[in-house]
Amino acid sequence: MISSVAADAHRLVSTFVPRSERDRAAQSDFAAFFGDDDGPVRRESGPDHLTASCVVFDASLQHTLLVFHRKGQFWVQPGGHVEDGDESVVSAALRELREETGIATAPPAAPLAYDLDHHALSSRFGACASHLDIGIAVLIDRGTALIVSDESEDLRWWPVDALPSEVPPQLVPRLGGLLARLQETR
Numbered sequence: 001m002i003s004s005v006a007a008d009a010h011r012l013v014s015t016f017v018p019r020s021e022r023d024r025a026a027q028s029d030f031a032a033f034f035g036d037d038d039g040p041v042r043r044e045s046g047p048d049h050l051t052a053s054c055v056v057f058d059a060s061l062q063h064t065l066l067v068f069h070r071k072g073q074f075w076v077q078p079g080g081h082v083e084d085g086d087e088s089v090v091s092a093a094l095r096e097l098r099e100e101t102g103i104a105t106a107p108p109a110a111p112l113a114y115d116l117d118h119h120a121l122s123s124r125f126g127a128c129a130s131h132l133d134i135g136i137a138v139l140i141d142r143g144t145a146l147i148v149s150d151e152s153e154d155l156r157w158w159p160v161d162a163l164p165s166e167v168p169p170q171l172v173p174r175l176g177g178l179l180a181r182l183q184e185t186r
Helices: 004-015 019-031 090-099 169-186
Strands: 048-057 063-069 072-077 079-081 114-118 128-138 152-159
Touching: 004 019, 004 090, 004 114, 019 079, 019 128, 048 090, 048 152, 048 169, 063 090, 063 114, 090 128, 090 152, 114 169, 128 169
Parallel strands: 048 128
Antiparallel strands: 048 063, 048 079, 063 072, 063 152, 114 128
């Protein structure tokens, strides 16, 4: 039987609408992992597994909220591994957002703006070789109180067009793709 998170990941991968060659490659890659079986949903599923993140923008879509990841030593969107009790990819992403920033928010309205990003990890991440991340776009008021978690060294809003130098290479194209998806729904 496919777990609810695995079924949700499969649904998101199969209904993802590619808008670029990068999107098409990501969807094909994810489909190889999330076929007819449960797929690598949990960290214990193996070195390559699902993660869920919130790619946070302000209402103007001019700023994004990033955390300075303690292990990775880079600025990145809040996110992490699926845990017991997560009912969907969105619920896992929103839980991670709450844990890493203190922000509790309702699920985003339909249509859901999300992306797929499979990225390799350094040895700093132990047994995790890569993450198959489904990033959910959420809009948050920049005046919302923020709390830095134990997993991060810092947390702050950055202009989308003036990101810090310490970001993973996939962050810039992810932000651009998600901004385009959000602008289509406005």
